Amino acid sequence: MELSKKNISKTLEKISISGSDDNIVSSGAIKNIQVFGDQVDIDLSLSNPTLQARKKLEVDIMKIIHNEIYEKAKININTKIEKASNKISSQSKKISGVDSIIAVSSAKGGVGKSTLTINLAASLAKKGCKVGILDADIYGPSVPTMMDVEGYVPKSIKVNDQSKIEPIESYGVKIMSIGFFTKLDQAVVWRGPMASKALNQMIFDTNWGELDFLFLDLPPGTGDIHLSLVQSLPITGSIIVSTPQNVALADARRGIKMFQQESISVPILGLVENMAYFKTDDSEDKHYIFGEDGVKYLSKDLNINFLGEIPLIKSLREASDFGRPGSLQESTEVSEIFDNISKNVVEQLLKRNKELPPTKIVEITNLVGCSAVKK
Ligand SMILES: Nc1ncnc2c1ncn2[C@@H]1O[C@H](COP(=O)(O)OP(=O)(O)OP(=O)(O)O)[C@@H](O)[C@H]1O
Ligand SMILES: [Mg+2]
Structure with a gap:
C-alpha cells in the first residue's frame, strides 16, 4: 500500500481508544499526519492517559503502519497531553504571510528556468527583500545544487501546535525542494496525483514566515502538475523563459496559452529571452546561436511584456x-542583467496589481521590508 496521509489515516481508524468505541482518528486524537518519502510525522493528542496507555498507543500506531502499509517507514510520533478535541485541523488554501507568488515557467526543458529563478531570487534578497523559492521540479530538482544546499535535510518544527517544515536558507533565500527528501542519484518516479500531493505539502506545510516574493x-x-499547481495556488503572476529558437518558441506559446486559459487565468508578467546570443572574450560581435530576437518577436506578436535578455555566459x-x-x-x-530583469518583474507586478480588478488581486502592495523595490 502506498505510504500516504490517506492510507495512514484509514489504517489508524482500526485502533480504538481503550474504554470507548471511538477510534483514534474519529475521536480527533490524531491531529496531523505528514508524509515525506518514507518519513511519517504524526501529531497525537491525548487526554490524561497513563504512561503505559500512551506508550502502548504509540507502539500500536507504529506497528500497524509497518505491518499494513510500509515496513520501512520512519515514524515519528509527537504526543501532546491535553483534552482531546474533535476538530481535525484543515489546511488553508492561502499561504499566510506570502505577498506575491511568481511562477517561472517554460514548456520546453533546459532553457533556463532554474537559472532565472535562483538569480532573480538572490538578486531581490540582496536588495533586502524577503524571498523564498519552491523548487516545484519534482522530476529534476536543481535548486539545491544551484544554491549550494545539496544534501541538506529540513527540520520538522512546531508552529502554533502544528507540525511544519523549516525551509533551508541560503544567500538569504528560503528554499524548499523535493530534492531535500530524495537522494540525488535516485530516479524519482512520481505518479501525477502523488506528485501534486507532495507539492501541495511542500507549499502549505513549509514555515515560510513573511515573504515578499x-x-x-x-x-x-x-x-498535470502545472494545472494542479496553478489551480491550487493564488499565483500572482508568471514569467515565461524561452530561447529564441523556433522549437522553443512553439513550446513557449503553449505555456502562455496554459496560463491564459479561462479556468486558470494567471497574469503573465512577461517573457525572458535566455541564451539570446554569445560573445567571445576578444570581440564585441554577437553570435546568435539559437536565432535572433525570437522571444522579442513573440512578445510583440502576443502583446506580452518583454522582461529582458540573457546572453550565453560561461x-x-x-x-x-x-x-x-x-x-x-x-x-x-551577469549581476547587472539580473538586477535589471528583477526590477522589470517588480514593476510589472505592481502594474498588474493596479490594473486587475480587486477581486483577482493577490495583495502585493505591502512589500515587507523591501524598500529597495517599493518605488
Ligand atoms: N544564459 C546562460 N548562459 C550559460 N549557461 C546557461 C544559461 N542559462 C542556462 N544555462 C545553463 O544551462 C543549463 C540548463 O539551465 P537550467 O537548469 O536553468 O534550465 P531549466 O529550464 O531549469 O531546465 P529543466 O527543464 O531541466 O528544469 C544549466 O547548466 C545552466 O547553468
Ligand atoms: Mg530546472
Whole structure:
C-alpha cells in the first residue's frame, strides 16, 4: 500500500481508544499526519492517559503502519497531553504571510528556468527583500545544487501546535525542494496525483514566515502538475523563459496559452529571452546561436511584456554549477542583467496589481521590508 496521509489515516481508524468505541482518528486524537518519502510525522493528542496507555498507543500506531502499509517507514510520533478535541485541523488554501507568488515557467526543458529563478531570487534578497523559492521540479530538482544546499535535510518544527517544515536558507533565500527528501542519484518516479500531493505539502506545510516574493521553479511542460499547481495556488503572476529558437518558441506559446486559459487565468508578467546570443572574450560581435530576437518577436506578436535578455555566459553556468548565483557578483555583466530583469518583474507586478480588478488581486502592495523595490 502506498505510504500516504490517506492510507495512514484509514489504517489508524482500526485502533480504538481503550474504554470507548471511538477510534483514534474519529475521536480527533490524531491531529496531523505528514508524509515525506518514507518519513511519517504524526501529531497525537491525548487526554490524561497513563504512561503505559500512551506508550502502548504509540507502539500500536507504529506497528500497524509497518505491518499494513510500509515496513520501512520512519515514524515519528509527537504526543501532546491535553483534552482531546474533535476538530481535525484543515489546511488553508492561502499561504499566510506570502505577498506575491511568481511562477517561472517554460514548456520546453533546459532553457533556463532554474537559472532565472535562483538569480532573480538572490538578486531581490540582496536588495533586502524577503524571498523564498519552491523548487516545484519534482522530476529534476536543481535548486539545491544551484544554491549550494545539496544534501541538506529540513527540520520538522512546531508552529502554533502544528507540525511544519523549516525551509533551508541560503544567500538569504528560503528554499524548499523535493530534492531535500530524495537522494540525488535516485530516479524519482512520481505518479501525477502523488506528485501534486507532495507539492501541495511542500507549499502549505513549509514555515515560510513573511515573504515578499515566493518563486516557483516549475518543471518543464504543461502537464498535470502545472494545472494542479496553478489551480491550487493564488499565483500572482508568471514569467515565461524561452530561447529564441523556433522549437522553443512553439513550446513557449503553449505555456502562455496554459496560463491564459479561462479556468486558470494567471497574469503573465512577461517573457525572458535566455541564451539570446554569445560573445567571445576578444570581440564585441554577437553570435546568435539559437536565432535572433525570437522571444522579442513573440512578445510583440502576443502583446506580452518583454522582461529582458540573457546572453550565453560561461561564468553564469559556472556560478550555477558552483552553487552561488551569478546575480550576487559585484557589478558584473551577469549581476547587472539580473538586477535589471528583477526590477522589470517588480514593476510589472505592481502594474498588474493596479490594473486587475480587486477581486483577482493577490495583495502585493505591502512589500515587507523591501524598500529597495517599493518605488
Ligand atoms: N544564459 C546562460 N548562459 C550559460 N549557461 C546557461 C544559461 N542559462 C542556462 N544555462 C545553463 O544551462 C543549463 C540548463 O539551465 P537550467 O537548469 O536553468 O534550465 P531549466 O529550464 O531549469 O531546465 P529543466 O527543464 O531541466 O528544469 C544549466 O547548466 C545552466 O547553468
Ligand atoms: Mg530546472
